[in-house]
Amino acid sequence: MDDRQDSGTQPGDRRASVYDRLRDDIVLGRVKPHERLKVSEIAARMGSSTNPVREALQQLRGEGFVILEPNRGARVRPMDADFVRDIVEIEMLIEPKLTRWFVGMATAEDIRALDGLCARMEALKLDDDHEAQYEYDTQFHRLMYDRHYNRNAVELWWRHRNILGAIARPFTVSPKRRNDVLAEHRALVDAIRRHDADEAARVIEQHVEGSGRHIVEQMRAMDRSGRARAV
Amino acid sequence: MDDRQDSGTQPGDRRASVYDRLRDDIVLGRVKPHERLKVSEIAARMGSSTNPVREALQQLRGEGFVILEPNRGARVRPMDADFVRDIVEIEMLIEPKLTRWFVGMATAEDIRALDGLCARMEALKLDDDHEAQYEYDTQFHRLMYDRHYNRNAVELWWRHRNILGAIARPFTVSPKRRNDVLAEHRALVDAIRRHDADEAARVIEQHVEGSGRHIVEQMRAMDRSGRARAV
DNA sequence: AGTTGACAGATAATGTACGATCTGGTGTCT
DNA sequence: AGACACCAGATCGTACATTATCTGTCAACT
Structure with missing residues (x-):
């Protein structure tokens, strides 16, 4: 349970981890449920390579925020x-x-x-x-x-x-x-x-x-x- | 919630995913609480490269089976x-x-x-x-x-x-x-x-x-x- | 002499780059 | 109009580079 308030997701901001920023994007509604999450696009936006993004997505999957279909990528968990x-x-x-x-x-x-x-x-x-x-x-x-x-x-x-x-x-x-x-x-x-x-x-x-x-x-x-x- | 029973973790078995096998290792007690989980070692044992292992560990962390300290690696969650x-x-x-x-x-x-x-x-x-x-x-x-x-x-x-x-x-x-x-x-x-x-x-x-x-x-x-x- | 501190090598995590593989759609031929 | 080949785009796996941490040795100081 963390409080880090990463206000604003500037492309170059390296202070907050990819995980934190991605999680905030979901929790603060910047990406909507069922929306696709493309690793390369996110990596570019976050100014990192793809690996950290992939790992963050896996963690978010474990926590239930994200759905991952094999070979078909990640989506924000659909919330009905x-x-x-x-x-x-x-x-x-x-x-x-x-x-x-x-x-x-x-x-x-x-x-x-x-x-x-x-x-x-x-x-x-x-x-x-x-x-x-x-x-x-x-x-x-x-x-x-x-x-x-x-x-x-x-x-x-x-x-x-x-x-x-x-x-x-x-x-x-x-x-x-x-x-x-x-x-x-x-x-x-x-x-x-x-x-x-x-x-x-x-x-x-x-x-x-x-x-x-x-x-x-x-x-x-x-x-x-x-x-x-x-x- | 899955039933896959991966009885025995042979080094070359590729059918079951790295995640499933790692999870079974924990759930079936083949690795003990607080034991270290080194990615390269696991990758060698599972016959894959390190990336799948890293992602599996992140997912397991999200699910609470594993603890990850930055720059210090992963451990099976200590269970007191x-x-x-x-x-x-x-x-x-x-x-x-x-x-x-x-x-x-x-x-x-x-x-x-x-x-x-x-x-x-x-x-x-x-x-x-x-x-x-x-x-x-x-x-x-x-x-x-x-x-x-x-x-x-x-x-x-x-x-x-x-x-x-x-x-x-x-x-x-x-x-x-x-x-x-x-x-x-x-x-x-x-x-x-x-x-x-x-x-x-x-x-x-x-x-x-x-x-x-x-x-x-x-x-x-x-x-x-x-x-x-x-x- | 024993303890402490710093340095160097080893070990392992973290980040980057690239090739292989899969999916979905487009266009063409029958 | 339907089937099939092909292509673009994205995921997934492998290999490598970088960075941080741990360990053991050696010297200096109390």
Whole structure:
């Protein structure tokens, strides 16, 4: 789980590894699902030879971001509604577990920090700043999960979050959904403050489910609105 | 999730891909956790050049079987007790979910098949045939999970099973543990027969937990008995 | 004398270049 | 119009060059 923010993919930038940049291209939606990834083209764009690109693609395949057909090259993993449902279902198991643990560990300072993030999110309410919205949401959840002892579960959550983020990025967030998210975060912080693990787990499960439903709805809407299928 | 059984890794065998053979080496315990994986050596052994090996290693890294340190090469993922606990905890969430679904879908024929596998497992009871034991256990669980609609969850389960299998392979299975496994399988089939999803989920959760505890105990025992640390 | 530090060779990972092989499409001949 | 040969483009495998890390030796210093 890394934070490296490689803002902008200049052709000559060698600081960030090919893997990081390729991954960002996918996660930040610069390449769309089902789009082809040609090694020589990427190598040229990244200013390296083909081998590093091939290896990065293999790693991304292992992580599930990329599909590789023998002799036919690589594509960004096609992400349909079923795929989103699969991932959301897994998250509906993992996040409640992580949350339960956090309820037992949260300090007064943690709760203050969560409150602060909620407030900052609400301040954005009227703007249309997707990126900031998503960023605060990420910080909110990371604050809860990052210290968990089960590093593998946290990493799985993070990967899933990035995948869902890549899908959801081009979509607009309806005001209703934005309000729901805020209300759920508030409810979550309340439950944590009361050390009510059951309630917190219930809220987060709903939260994940709602987010999944929202993404699927947006996918269908975009499918219908003509613009190339989001397969 | 593939079944290819590449029995024996002859130097010239080109049918199976380098990836498959390397993965089998890890899963079947031919290389131990924390052991170094040198690309040129592997390439020589597999009768290919280094590039396919490098790519296979990157994919295995993405899947979590291998650790790669920059400029310092690859190792089989060190698997300590914490790691086992992490994975088992995740499985304690996923397997009950998969099982619940199966309870609703199981046909009379499925139940007969499960019964048959239990019987064959019991027939082995007095022998010491680890491989067959593990094989029947695998078939038992695959029969329940393989048809599940959430392919990602099933794949995750399969990967985790392989990892745990790789760790547990060198260990001896105590007669007590063997009996517990059998009893749990029987209890599970009973619950399925009665369409009692809650009970089935409870049993499978215990089953997974017990298996994890057994592995950790064996790891500690082997640590203590001197022979190189199982890190 | 024992320990530490630097240097040099060996070893292995990483990057580059090129040829072989496969796929998909185009154009031609029947 | 359909089948087949051919060609362009991309992947995959091999060989080589470069760079980094590890190991052992030797000298200098405490």
